[in-house]
Amino acid sequence: MQYFIQQLVNGLTLGAIYGLIAIGYTMVYGIVGMINFAHGDIFMVGAFVALIVFLILTSVFAGINVVLFLLIMMVVAMVMTSLYNWTIEKVAYRPLRGSFRLAPLITAIGMSIVLSNFVQVTQGPRNKPIPPLITEVYNVGGISISLKQLVIVVVTALLLAVFWYLVNKTALGRAQRACEQDRKMASLLGIDVDKTISITFIMGAALAAVAGTLYLMYYGVVSFSDGFVPGVKAFTAAVLGGIGSLPGAVIGGVLIGLIESLWSAYFSIDYKDVAAFSILAIVLIFLPSGILGRPEVEKV
């Protein structure tokens, strides 16, 4: 039983990171109807920016102030990745808006390769480690919960709440949903559609940067190829939770994380990805629009 709960805790942590990345997929899909395959690499870039900031900070300041360092890493990573994603949208996706659906998709895959190769060339192909930032581990009834796991889960919950509020209760969110439902009508009401889409890409990138920083803090290592697998998993999470839904993205992420960790614990670690994607297939057979996906019942 203890072992089981321990795996739940581990899966929840992993799932929270997937969930944060998945929100970016889901928001972009919701508003422009395209899958930003470069999003996983944006997450990886976020982790690298955090790494570089960490190295600069430790070389400038003698001691390590963990909270302050993490905050600075996160903020700088958010700014930098937002800049990346904003640029990608502007130069690679916007000119293709209104062309056939496959064009932006293929471009996105291209941007994904550009980003990972760019990081490979500039940062080198090796794994980049950092020393453990947070080492506290609590023992609760035989289950060890590390402080960094708590940080990850709490930050994810907090950001989900903030972004849910932004999308559902503010003028910006209303404009985003309007663009999602009828772009032309939104512009007839004075909404700058291009700007709204740019902001959506920036919001998604900022979350990916937080996920990247947390990933770096949790695993203590990052490499140029780390964007791909977490990216695909997060995309799966977004589909599983119902693409377009923010809580769905996090629920999907947590589910994928749990399946992975439980499967690795009880069956075989080699087949954890097979398990995750099989569950996706099964869920989609019975719930084609995902767990929290919007049902398409509308009067026309």
Add this chain to the structure above:
Amino acid sequence: MSNGPLLQIRGVETFYGNIRALNGVNVDVNAGEIVTIIGANGAGKSTLMMTIFGSPRARAGQITFDGTDITNMPTHEIARLRIAQSPEGRRIFPRMTVLENLQMGASLDNLKYFDEDVEKVFTLFPRLKERITQRGGTLSGGEQQMLSIGRALMARPKLLLLDEPSLGLAPLIVKQIFEAIRELNKTQKLTVFLVEQNAFGALKLAHRGYVLVNGNVTMSGSGKDLLSNPEVRAAYLEGGRH
């Protein structure tokens, strides 16, 4: 403020691909007027409405609003000059509530006058108040039409474009909506540019009218004159008064 007409359309040509939808259209709408365009299906009425907003863009000609050349302005900036439209097909946001749809209409002022304006819309269309928490996509056609007009009014427009407000509505509701337009024009000096297939109702309501045939304005005149014009009667009015 210029002294010319509020909206001036000069020689506008619009294409869908290579198909010409508007063929050098000239229309004036003066401040405080109700002007209507009547014409058959496919004459280019809705195209004209959307061309004013630059979507599709006019390939030739010039459109000025309040002295500003808006021919090549981005759509959202045209809207910010306080031109509001209740477009063809109503285009309600289906997964937003009635309230949110109205809030979208008031985006320009960031909801500054929302409470005051929404009460006016509810006085005009009490039905919307009953439906306030319902999603736009679940409203009936008539309710969606009211919402579409209400949403346009929330923008505090200087010029209101209405594309077939009577389409698919029960005669009683059509009467109500036309009455509401007349009232707004009279009390708030709202300028209205109206596209209608219901030529009889529209010409009775409007100060002036234009007849659009295959992308050309073939006739224009006061609403009364057009109503009594034998050609107009033959083409658009025979076959029953709506």
